[in-house]
Amino acid sequence: MDTTGPPPDYGDHVVLRYGGTKEMVPLIRCEQMLDMLMERARQIVQGFGNLDTRNMYLFRHEYNSPTLLFPITSASQINPGSILEIILVDRTETAVIPHVVEPESYMLPTFCDFCGELLTGFMRQGVKCKNCNRNFHKRCSNAARNSCAGTAGGSGQGSSRPPMLPPLPTTPTGIPAAPVSTPSGLPHTLIEHSYRQFTVCKVCDHLLVGLVKQGLKCRDCGVNVHRKCAMELASNCVLSENAISRVNFVDSEADQASSSDNIPLFRLPGQVGVRATEKKNLEGWMIHFILSDPERRLKHYWMMQNNAIHLYNEYSEGIGVNPNRVYRIIPLAEITSVVQNNGKSVLAKHPPHCFEIRTTTNTVFCVGEDYHAFSGGPPKKIPRSMSVRPTSNTTMWFQFIKESLQPPSRTEDNAEQALEFANLYQVLSDKTLGSGQFGTVYSAIQRHSGKEVAVKVSVISKERFSKKGSGAESMRAEVAILQQTCHPGIVCLEFMCETKDKIFVVMEKMNGDMLEMILSQELGRLNSRATKFLLVQILCALKYLHDQGIAHCDLKPENVLLSDMGSNFPQTKICDFGYARFIPESQFRKTVVGTPAYLPPEVLQRKGYNKSLDMWSVGVIIYVTLSGTFPFNEGEEISEQIQNASFMFPTEPWSEVEPLAVDLIQKLLKVEIEARMSIEKCLEHGWLKGEQLYRDLRDLEVRLNTPRYLTSPQDDVLYGPAPPR
Numbered sequence: 001m002d003t004t005g006p007p008p009d010y011g012d013h014v015v016l017r018y019g020g021t022k023e024m025v026p027l028i029r030c031e032q033m034l035d036m037l038m039e040r041a042r043q044i045v046q047g048f049g050n051l052d053t054r055n056m057y058l059f060r061h062e063y064n065s066p067t068l069l070f071p072i073t074s075a076s077q078i079n080p081g082s083i084l085e086i087i088l089v090d091r092t093e094t095a096v097i098p099h100v101v102e103p104e105s106y107m108l109p110t111f112c113d114f115c116g117e118l119l120t121g122f123m124r125q126g127v128k129c130k131n132c133n134r135n136f137h138k139r140c141s142n143a144a145r146n147s148c149a150g151t152a153g154g155s156g157q158g159s160s161r162p163p164m165l166p167p168l169p170t171t172p173t174g175i176p177a178a179p180v181s182t183p184s185g186l187p188h189t190l191i192e193h194s195y196r197q198f199t200v201c202k203v204c205d206h207l208l209v210g211l212v213k214q215g216l217k218c219r220d221c222g223v224n225v226h227r228k229c230a231m232e233l234a235s236n237c238v239l240s241e242n243a244i245s246r247v248n249f250v251d252s253e254a255d256q257a258s259s260s261d262n263i264p265l266f267r268l269p270g271q272v273g274v275r276a277t278e279k280k281n282l283e284g285w286m287i288h289f290i291l292s293d294p295e296r297r298l299k300h301y302w303m304m305q306n307n308a309i310h311l312y313n314e315y316s317e318g319i320g321v322n323p324n325r326v327y328r329i330i331p332l333a334e335i336t337s338v339v340q341n342n343g344k345s346v347l348a349k350h351p352p353h354c355f356e357i358r359t360t361t362n363t364v365f366c367v368g369e370d371y372h373a374f375s376g377g378p379p380k381k382i383p384r385s386m387s388v389r390p391t392s393n394t395t396m397w398f399q400f401i402k403e404s405l406q407p408p409s410r411t412e413d414n415a416e417q418a419l420e421f422a423n424l425y426q427v428l429s430d431k432t433l434g435s436g437q438f439g440t441v442y443s444a445i446q447r448h449s450g451k452e453v454a455v456k457v458s459v460i461s462k463e464r465f466s467k468k469g470s471g472a473e474s475m476r477a478e479v480a481i482l483q484q485t486c487h488p489g490i491v492c493l494e495f496m497c498e499t500k501d502k503i504f505v506v507m508e509k510m511n512g513d514m515l516e517m518i519l520s521q522e523l524g525r526l527n528s529r530a531t532k533f534l535l536v537q538i539l540c541a542l543k544y545l546h547d548q549g550i551a552h553c554d555l556k557p558e559n560v561l562l563s564d565m566g567s568n569f570p571q572t573k574i575c576d577f578g579y580a581r582f583i584p585e586s587q588f589r590k591t592v593v594g595t596p597a598y599l600p601p602e603v604l605q606r607k608g609y610n611k612s613l614d615m616w617s618v619g620v621i622i623y624v625t626l627s628g629t630f631p632f633n634e635g636e637e638i639s640e641q642i643q644n645a646s647f648m649f650p651t652e653p654w655s656e657v658e659p660l661a662v663d664l665i666q667k668l669l670k671v672e673i674e675a676r677m678s679i680e681k682c683l684e685h686g687w688l689k690g691e692q693l694y695r696d697l698r699d700l701e702v703r704l705n706t707p708r709y710l711t712s713p714q715d716d717v718l719y720g721p722a723p724p725r
Contacts, residue, residue: 012080018044027080034075041086051088059085097148099134101127101141111200114140116224118198187393188237189287189297190230190369192349193217203229213349219297230351230371237299282400284393285315291356291364294346300327304400307332307428333426333445334359338402341366354394357401360447368394404429421497421504423447427455433509434558439475439578443509453494454509459502475503478577481550482507488706489541491561491575510561510573517562517570518625525628528658530568533696534560535622536688537572540710542618543679545574546611553579553593555617557624569696571704583611597630601671612676619668626657631669660687691719 013024016037025040027033042053058072061083072078103124110119112126113134119125127141128134132149140146194212201208201215202223208214216225221237283303288311289296300311301321309330314322337358345352346366354368406422424447431443439458446453458475482493482505495506514534518526526534538560545552552559554576563571579593588608593599600616602609623631631648632641641648649662664687670676682688697710 015083018086057087099129099148104128112137114146116200187235188218190216199224201226203232288367355398452509454507456505474578481577481580487544491573512562512565514560515557526625531625532693541574551581551583551611556598619665694719
């Protein structure tokens with residue numbers, strides 16, 4: 001068989017994405033490549049229903065482009081590995097076409113095709129459009145959303161009313177909007193109304209019958225509808241110009257990048273930097289009222305951001321919300337519960353609300369309107385026109401808020417929700433404070449007090465911790481140690497909760513760590529005064545632990561928390577006791593612990609260690625704090641590096657450091673355990689003495705208003721009492 005061109009090149013793949021659906025498609029290099037991709041994209045879209053794909057386009061994710069999405073017009077623009085977004089352009093989003101009207105006299109009763117009310121009078125009761133043949137009140141012909149459906153110069157054949165519902169539009173991601181609506185997406189605020197004139201329903205075009213309360217009328221745009229037809233009414237209410245938008249999800253991705261040089265000091269991987277997971281934020285127009293004031297029904301653009309629900313007065317398509325017009329902010333930490341409403345309406349003339357948001361301030365927000373109540377409940381058989389509708393806005397908000405109130409969980413864990421814990425604390429899942437081998441630390445709010453705390457969440461997974469010494473056991477051991485400690489220099493345990501597959505440990509929250517303070521300096525290191533101030537606090541807390549028979553086993557700047565990052569002399573607290581061990585005197589351990597860069601040779605070589613491993617870690621901490629670099633190169637014998645003084649303490653920056661500091665480091669970084677300086681001798685070292693250091697430490701004790709734990713009365717005699725503040 002004769003071929004007319006070269007054989008196709010089967011290269012790599014591209015990803016076609018439509019909303020939340022992704023499909024990897026082979027990239028076949030041939031003349032029909034773009035047509036093949038378009039055809040496959042069309043098949044993906046039509047899998048969501050009978051959607052119009054005539055206005056379908058492909059866009060390539062171009063992160064260097066200001067618009068992020070680059071339109072695909074030729075096959076040469078498609079590269080292997082590209083993510084191609086399938087976009088359906090909503091052609092219903094067109095400018096309002098004005099009617100061409102002239103006065104008309106009607107011989108038969110006629111209703112306005114916009115507001116549905118009877119055109120009253122004897123002559124010239126209304127106006128008639130020459131293009132679409134529709135009839136209006138004079139005031140309705142120029143209404144904001146009254147667009148002409150005919151063509152200019154049309155003959156106007158036929159005077160039958162056009163269908164009142166427009167075709168089902170699509171969102172920018174191609175998902176059908178709910179309910180069938182014009183592009184505004186703004187729900188109506190319907191109230192029972194008594195009509196003095198004959199009026200027809202906007203949905204079914206039938207007369208609203210009865211003497212009083214014949215139907216429902218929108219408070220804002222005046223549209224009229226039967227109770228039974230309320231669920232079919234398009235969400236196209238008009239408040240003001242440029243204040244309309246659909247409810248939509250906004251994807252936010254946070255990518256953290258870090259450089260890892262082996263010589264300068266840096267944050268070791270797997271300790272604090274946590275890869276952010278993809279998180280969705282919900283936003284859109286909502287109707288709501290406060291339970292204590294049910295008469296006052298409000299419409300605001302709701303947006304979930306920064307762990308709070310923001311209620312905005314204005315939203316413009318393509319621009320976003322007006323940040324200067326925020327009606328109210330409801331922090332998630334103030335929400336005690338979200339309850340679905342299954343009862344009657346608070347006011348008989350209004351439909352029942354969908355759910356309630358109850359807060360710590362005893363304010364109850366009633367959200368949404370349940371139009372099923374007017375029609376006698378939801379229909380038993382869903383019409384075909386409604387079968388492609390997604391979940392309603394109020395249902396999405398109810399589910400979204402309820403999920404946001406729960407502690408963070410991993411999808412693969414299939415964990416049950418810790419309801420008791422969620423009632424006490426609101427975990428801010430997008431504010432990750434740190435991550436270790438056995439858990440992730442989040443910021444959280446104590447509901448009854450509003451106090452910010454830190455919550456360490458550990459997942460009990462049989463797959464992950466199948467070996468001896470599971471993560472759950474490490475967390476329980478950490479809690480047991482914290483329960484036995486009470487010292488100003490050690491982080492305080494406040495609460496512990498354990499469920500079937502999770503452990504929640506609540507601790508006091510600090511404002512940063514020592515490594516962050518070091519790296520934030522212009523030179524990437526601290527001066528001697530600040531280093532000594534921090535070191536004495538660490539040693540005092542460490543001495544307390546050693547006196548209790550506890551070795552920390554993972555001492556490093558990341559695990560030294562600070563009370564104030566804006567101060568050069570903050571309070572320090574030791575945290576993260578996941579590797580801590582009870583080691584009695586004259587006993588040794590061989591279990592794997594800690595971070596290798598801060599561990600002595602006996603731990604790395606598994607020769608057995610005791611509490612003196614913490615003193616080695618202190619020596620490394622002093623070294624990295626004063627120099628901004630690690631003391632040892634990886635892959636070389638530590639003992640040989642220690643003996644090379646020119647390598648360990650180069651002229652830059654050690655020429656600026658006191659010789660006493662170098663002496664202390666050398667006495668701590670001893671390979672022989674017996675030769676390593678003890679914590680008592682370390683506190684008595686000459687570098688950690690001096691009047692200035694005493695003044696700084698005593699000033700901290702006075703600021704904290706705690707019993708003395710850093711200085712002693714003997715220091716007062718030696719240096720003189722501290723001056724009054």
